[in-house]
Amino acid sequence: MNDMLKVGILGASGYTGSELVRLLARHPHVEIIAMTAERHAGKRMVDVFPQFRGRELPLLMKVDEVDWRRADFVFCCLPHGTTQEIIAGLPHSARIVDLSADFRLENPETYAAWYGHAHKALELQKEAVYGLTELNRQAVKTARLVANPGCYPACTLLPLAPLLQAGLITPQGIVVDAKTGVSGAGRSLKEGSLYAEVAEGFHAYGVAHHRHAPEIEQELTKQAKEDILLSFTPHLVPMNRGMMATSYVTLKDGITATDLHAHLSKTYAGEPFIRLLPEGQTPQTRHVKGSNYCDIGVVADRVPGRAIVISVIDNLVKGSSGLAVQNMNVMMGYAETTALEQEPMFP
């Protein structure tokens, strides 16, 4: 076990934390040596997530009870805002993937505007690498601190970034109509997350002011080399897992949906986690459930000069913990698919 990577998980009692445990359980190079959960400190993981009965795991502890010098690698699954100071306090020897929103926005003013307070770790922010692996693999390799993308950004950027980068679609007028399962809201107690408030109904939320919009815009702007402002509307689907982005785009003159499809096909050839459907076919969230896949479909719209691009992920895997493990694999030089090979689970 001497050559095992010693991993700590900050915030292990939420769904992204438990999903990390699920995935890392099969990672041949990883040993989980610490897990924190402030409210549940002292409990065993099985008392918080009974699915792990029988698995050996460290006791849940408070953040400041852990000797972080023992950790080679840390996943941080804490709520945004609380994360900056805790990460700043970790030993510099540890490499980190942060699953919160704290280090995603490069511009501190944008952060302050959308999150309501000044950023508390500006030096770290400068160092952080935006960890959408497929788009940023080289930088992730050598990063000490990776900001794991939000679920909506991961789902939206994977299809749109290459199209903007190649100048195939116009930066103006992009509409992203997005839908997520309920686990994205986490395990905290909110009336809107109650079963009876979610089942047998559908609604939009955060219309025109969801915090993932500036994150998507930041990354698309880099690709387009032009300021991007999106119409972005998230909706809540009565299901546990799954996320879809239905993106309506305007084609540059002379470009067709077939060109978009061909470019994505070329861009993502060889990518283990991107599956492009034949042109005209569209993906379903259920066919990526539990897996690290992002499935993408491209369809020519009936409106001339427009196309519809649909992408789906499992919000807890490719939209969060799976992507985090993928980033860890890249950072540590492991095969990128390690512990992420399992098939989607349908039905």
Place this chain on the structure above:
Amino acid sequence: MNDMLKVGILGASGYTGSELVRLLARHPHVEIIAMTAERHAGKRMVDVFPQFRGRELPLLMKVDEVDWRRADFVFCCLPHGTTQEIIAGLPHSARIVDLSADFRLENPETYAAWYGHAHKALELQKEAVYGLTELNRQAVKTARLVANPGCYPACTLLPLAPLLQAGLITPQGIVVDAKTGVSGAGRSLKEGSLYAEVAEGFHAYGVAHHRHAPEIEQELTKQAKEDILLSFTPHLVPMNRGMMATSYVTLKDGITATDLHAHLSKTYAGEPFIRLLPEGQTPQTRHVKGSNYCDIGVVADRVPGRAIVISVIDNLVKGSSGLAVQNMNVMMGYAETTALEQEPMFP
């Protein structure tokens, strides 16, 4: 009972048929005198829909077993294509609301292009009135044959038609991202309607070729006095009932989302079934479930010059059988809300 309206239901063994029975059960002026169901002829309704145990209803019969001269009024819930000839065969004395798609498209060529065969009752088509009551009440009053709108058109037209009619939004570039519950697919046996194929997942279908697109476009074109071509994408939500249209629109110069809201407020003042939310708030399907309401919300987009308009209905009520009863009430001179007053059922 002499002054009761004698009503027949063609196709009573599907969900729109049973929903009509549910609603008409409380209608003080209606007596159901015939119900047809080819495959179930000879059975009692309770054997097909056990929720009606204890209610007196006619036996299910085949269409040609019924003496239609007894019927004052007929609801037709048959699949499209089969309906034209059957309605053509009804006595002229009966007034009719057809819930199929057969008489919605005014242009026979459009019908043929989207439904794959020539229209078989062109004279009736000319006579038919498009029955979105709020937009077409005067014509409905005197119509003999009302074409009940599709669910997506009902949900989409109620917010958008007044805005186009008043010239507040541009006819170009409208994106309608729509979502429906599963009952809209009916009770017929399709793999895609199986529980295990629907639950815990989300997908788009009919992308860029759904048959409700030309219907919406026909009606919006009338309002805009200009040809409308939509980006329209329907999605399937794992829930029984409910429908939402998230519409992205471009404001005419100088117009704001507040203007849209004010215009809808004025247009729909006094309408019993349209509930406009305060500007900036958005509706949820669960809050109209079981009712004939259409709830509408208007939000200014972050993209300057654009707005997001969200409308929700119960697809089986305001999107189908409830709207049909509303049309009947108008045609027969009953109070328009008769049998449609029940509150939404949440949760």
Place this chain on the structure above:
Amino acid sequence: MNDMLKVGILGASGYTGSELVRLLARHPHVEIIAMTAERHAGKRMVDVFPQFRGRELPLLMKVDEVDWRRADFVFCCLPHGTTQEIIAGLPHSARIVDLSADFRLENPETYAAWYGHAHKALELQKEAVYGLTELNRQAVKTARLVANPGCYPACTLLPLAPLLQAGLITPQGIVVDAKTGVSGAGRSLKEGSLYAEVAEGFHAYGVAHHRHAPEIEQELTKQAKEDILLSFTPHLVPMNRGMMATSYVTLKDGITATDLHAHLSKTYAGEPFIRLLPEGQTPQTRHVKGSNYCDIGVVADRVPGRAIVISVIDNLVKGSSGLAVQNMNVMMGYAETTALEQEPMFP
């Protein structure tokens, strides 16, 4: 409006409160004059339950802000334990249906043992009438305070009480395996009520120690004239509404399942809300959803001398608010079905 019954609702911001509003909205003799909600005092009902948009309702108030002398009738939907003192403080002129557990157990020691504290209104307890209308209609008629049964007791007692009363089944060895939808847990914030903790899963809870067991036993004991001790296991079904009791009973010598069926048929002939299925058929919760029906099925077991009796209700209607309205109708001399006639809503 002078002859309208002036009704107050204590605890209107939970699901039983909103269900009362839904049902009473169509009651021709009722005017809601006060609704309380401690946490939401000062808000409009539409801000707490948006399905009521457009309906005129009193503002939500705190209990002690209401002038209760104005109320002819009070429904109490408060959590158990808090209810006793509040009801004791109401003017004696008001008649009351209490939907909490506070007045259901006649023996104060049983109450203290199961609810963890001494009963605080013993005089009221003596006066209270157990309000399972079908079994206790005469006493309900003249009661000032009716203790509305728990949902599991309502669902279980309706089929079993007549069978024990008639001596057709043995008091020993009854197994009641019960299942409920999630709305029964109310709107309070509990991790176990979160969508992601309920959907796509099934579990038992309160095994061998659920508080409805002594309530069922108390009422069955009255019928059997012999102490009854039950095996009672409730389970949580991932659905909003609906409740089923699957009861396994031992037949007295010489008695058959057909005798059980015949006796229930005779007992409940003429009861508007009890629907007995043909022998051998079993009911589904979806066919009573939204209605005040209790559907009952009786099947002979393969094990000689045993039968299986299955009963279903909507836990928020016949298991709670609908039964409360039924009791009010009986108490006030209105037609018993008033405001409770609506059809079940399926799907």
Place this chain on the structure above:
Amino acid sequence: MNDMLKVGILGASGYTGSELVRLLARHPHVEIIAMTAERHAGKRMVDVFPQFRGRELPLLMKVDEVDWRRADFVFCCLPHGTTQEIIAGLPHSARIVDLSADFRLENPETYAAWYGHAHKALELQKEAVYGLTELNRQAVKTARLVANPGCYPACTLLPLAPLLQAGLITPQGIVVDAKTGVSGAGRSLKEGSLYAEVAEGFHAYGVAHHRHAPEIEQELTKQAKEDILLSFTPHLVPMNRGMMATSYVTLKDGITATDLHAHLSKTYAGEPFIRLLPEGQTPQTRHVKGSNYCDIGVVADRVPGRAIVISVIDNLVKGSSGLAVQNMNVMMGYAETTALEQEPMFP
């Protein structure tokens, strides 16, 4: 690849077939060389189950198009009744796990009585070994043909068989109240499997005549050495996966629930797929989802001399395809947990 086990799957287009593919995808010793699907012959698996996009799999073929001499091992996922002759036609060199009901009932008369026709392969029936691995591991090891248990029997026998074998509970009066997710009904088109007929509702089915009852009774009778007749009632839960058996048992004189717990603890010590909860705790289906675990809880009933035993499995894994792979592992001498180590997926 020479030492890979060459595996064929008969009936790969149903849910048990796709679940086998999901599990075997990670099996280091297995190569799938043939998959059949009569209706879909000629298609690729990805066209029938899009979750397998990107995975190399044989084309779907008809049964008689396959050269079965190439197969070392065959999983048979065909509907019962069709299976007997097809398996009789396979080369004797192939070892077989049959997931249908065809070889589970040892008594041909019982088979004929419950399945409506005489058994067509009596010699094979004599040879077949009942494959509940934990109870029958030695016989499975050397079997050529293993009859994979039904899902309800697997879930019920695992807790009850050891208790009867040890004489801790009485063979009389056992009540098994069972619940399953919808995937157990398979992918065939039945009205009762439609989303709108399953969601938001709950019902029992096959009451007192489900075909899994005689299978459970056969195996329990072997353990008890006394004829067992069960009260067995299956119910349908609106969820995709998961199964629970709530078993009500009578303790032999002097025996307590603690004794039951202790005996199960001892019996299943070292079993990799059986997880016994602490006494008094009860399991949830969601905590075994996607895994091969059977979780078991034991609770003392309030009724003296009785206990409640609750067991849960994923019906598609431990109740079907996972158990089949476990049997294959035992038959071939692989580590029993191979390809079955993945964690449950919650939420």
